[in-house]
Amino acid sequence: EGTVLNEAYYWVLSLSLKYATTNIQASPALSERVRVFESLRERQGQQRTSGATEQALSVRLADGRTVNGTTGVTTPSIIAQNARVKGALVSRVNGELWELLRPLEADCELQLLGFDTTEGKQAVWRTGACVVGWVLERVFGVEVCREGVSESSLYCDHLENR
Numbered sequence: 001e002g003t004v005l006n007e008a009y010y011w012v013l014s015l016s017l018k019y020a021t022t023n024i025q026a027s028p029a030l031s032e033r034v035r036v037f038e039s040l041r042e043r044q045g046q047q048r049t050s051g052a053t054e055q056a057l058s059v060r061l062a063d064g065r066t067v068n069g070t071t072g073v074t075t076p077s078i079i080a081q082n083a084r085v086k087g088a089l090v091s092r093v094n095g096e097l098w099e100l101l102r103p104l105e106a107d108c109e110l111q112l113l114g115f116d117t118t119e120g121k122q123a124v125w126r127t128g129a130c131v132v133g134w135v136l137e138r139v140f141g142v143e144v145c146r147e148g149v150s151e152s153s154l155y156c157d158h159l160e161n162r
Contacts, residue, residue, distance in 0.1 A: 058107045069104060076100045080112050087114035090123040118151075125154035132156045 055071045059079060067079055076091035077100040091098045092111040097119060104110075113120045129147040133156050136142045142158040149155070 057104060059104065060109045062109075062111045071105055072103045074104050075102060076104070076110060076112060079110060085112050087116075088112035089114055089120040092119070122149045125149040129154040129156050133158075 053071075054073060057069050057071050057074065059067050059069055059074070061067065061079070061083065065083070067083065069079065076088065076093070076098060079085075080088040080091075080100070088100060090113050091100055092113060093104065093108045095109075113123075115121055115124060126149050129149060132154065133144040133147045136156060136158050137144055142160050145157045145159060147154070147156040
């Protein structure tokens with residue numbers, strides 16, 4: 001759990017699956033990644049909508065300002081735009097990593113994290129690793145074994161199909 005489901009990652013997986021189903025057969029690894037991602041996304045959606053009613057919420061920003069929002073509607077991305085915060089890549093809500101487009105569920109403390117933070121770098125690198133993996137599989141026909149991030153960059157291990 002604790003995985004930040006990145007919208008760009010979802011886009012890459014969706015694009016991969018659409019490409020695979022229209023042009024060639026999807027690899028078992030790709031199909032499994034899409035299946036796992038879809039199940040996590042569905043579970044998150046169910047948690048958000050179960051018993052959800054729109055209520056006012058209060059969000060305390062890292063600089064001490066407090067902004068108001070609505071549960072299930074207001075997202076860290078909306079708050080970043082309204083507060084004129086530039087460069088936010090991921091957020092932390094009450095100490096938990098939180099994707100920018102995921103609606104807030106209750107009163108909270110919000111940190112907007114950019115590339116100057118470890119979490120921001122890892123969000124960018126993780127998305128980059130997924131894009132590189134997609135290109136390796138779809139364009140070069142290799143099988144991606146694993147992809148991820150280290151402390152200083154991204155990696156994408158693969159096997160060439162000779």
